[in-house]
Amino acid sequence: MAMTNYKILLVDDDCDLLEMLLSIFRRAGYTKLLTASSGPEALRAWKEDQPDLIILDVMMPGMDGFSVLKEIRRTSRVPVLMLTARGEAEDRIEGLEIGADDYLPKPFLPRELLLRAGAILSRAYPEQNGLVELAGATVDMANAEVWKNGEKQTLTAKELQLFEKLYQNAGRIVTTGVLCETICGEFWQGYESTLSTHIRHLREKIEENPSKPVSLITVKGLGYRLNLKEVQP
Numbered sequence: 001m002a003m004t005n006y007k008i009l010l011v012d013d014d015c016d017l018l019e020m021l022l023s024i025f026r027r028a029g030y031t032k033l034l035t036a037s038s039g040p041e042a043l044r045a046w047k048e049d050q051p052d053l054i055i056l057d058v059m060m061p062g063m064d065g066f067s068v069l070k071e072i073r074r075t076s077r078v079p080v081l082m083l084t085a086r087g088e089a090e091d092r093i094e095g096l097e098i099g100a101d102d103y104l105p106k107p108f109l110p111r112e113l114l115l116r117a118g119a120i121l122s123r124a125y126p127e128q129n130g131l132v133e134l135a136g137a138t139v140d141m142a143n144a145e146v147w148k149n150g151e152k153q154t155l156t157a158k159e160l161q162l163f164e165k166l167y168q169n170a171g172r173i174v175t176t177g178v179l180c181e182t183i184c185g186e187f188w189q190g191y192e193s194t195l196s197t198h199i200r201h202l203r204e205k206i207e208e209n210p211s212k213p214v215s216l217i218t219v220k221g222l223g224y225r226l227n228l229k230e231v232q233p
Contacts, residue, residue, distance in 0.1 A: 006121055007032040009051035011042040011068070012083065013060040017106075021055060024110045025117075039063025043071055050169065050178050051078065053121055055113075058084035058095065066098060073099040076172060079124045081117060083108075125168055132167060133229040134215040136208030139163060146205045158183045159202045162195075166216070166226035175223040199224065 008030060010021045018035055025033055034049055036042040039060055046054065054072070058065035069080055082100045095103050101120050104113060132139040137148040141164065144155040155163065165182045166174055176192060183198065184191045203210040217225045 004029040004031065006030070006052040006125070007034065007049065008117070009034045009036065009042065009045050009049070009054045011036045011039075011055065011060075011065070012057040013037050014057075017057075021113075024113060028114050039065070039068045042068050046072060046076075046078070048175070048177075050172075050174060052125065052168065053117060054078060054080045055117065056080050056082050056100075058082055066094060069095070069098050069100060079120045081120055134206055135227070135229055136215065137206045139206065141167070148205070148208070153205045155205065156198075156201075158198050159205070162198055162202060163206075163226075166224065170226050170228050173219050173222050173225050177223075179223060 008025060010018060010025070010033060012018045012021065015037065018037060022033055022035065034045050034051060036045045040063055042054070042056065045051070056065045056068060065082055065084070069082070072078065072080065077099075079101045080099070081102045081104060082095045083104055083106060084095075085106045101124070102116050104116055132141060137146050139146050139155075141160070144157075144160045146153045146155060161183050162179060165179060176195060180191050180195050183195065199216065200210070203213050203216050206215055207213045215227050217227060219225055
């Protein structure tokens with residue numbers, strides 16, 4: 001997956017700085033950019049849009065970045081890079097102790113921000129050149145192949161896109177909207193039935209019993225969750 005294909009949520013209460021962040025990432029080729037200007041708005045965007053990386057300002061009125069990060073870390077390990085005007089060591093330590101992946105004091109150079117964001121994404125989502133073990137099958141993502149009961153099947157492009165998105169969020173719910181956008185693009189409304197068809201075909205390839213899935217689970221009213229072999233109940 002190209003680095004610029006990752007979805008990034010930018011959070012800052014300063015409108016000018018938020019526009020600057022958008023400009024920095026757009027110029028670098030990132031196209032899936034979300035914004036929020038408050039803590040509650042950031043949490044809504046995180047829950048609804050499930051970004052791959054969050055750039056989070058610390059100093060926001062009301063609900064600050066530390067409080068946002070604490071709430072996120074209750075259920076998610078989504079990578080978070082914290083921004084702050086304060087560079088004191090105790091602030092950096094607090095953010096890292098809560099679960100921040102990195103910490104960048106303001107003002108910062110655009111290149112440094114992009115390098116840090118890229119490094120976090122590389123660590124969090126390494127190139128998938130290995131095998132993914134599921135309860136009833138093994139998925140070779142590099143070659144878009146599934147091995148089940150000693151037989152090989154090939155994933156279609158859409159099936160591979162879906163599996164990659166689910167794997168990036170393994171153990172977490174990925175909403176129907178996010179998955180539809182993954183395979184259909186920004187204007188995905190109305191493609192829910194298409195998603196259901198791809199999910200069914202994917203289950204036929206990766207599940208021992210597709211009618212009783214244990215790896216690719218439907219979360220009613222929300223979306224789907226991929227369980228890896230080591231976290232099977």
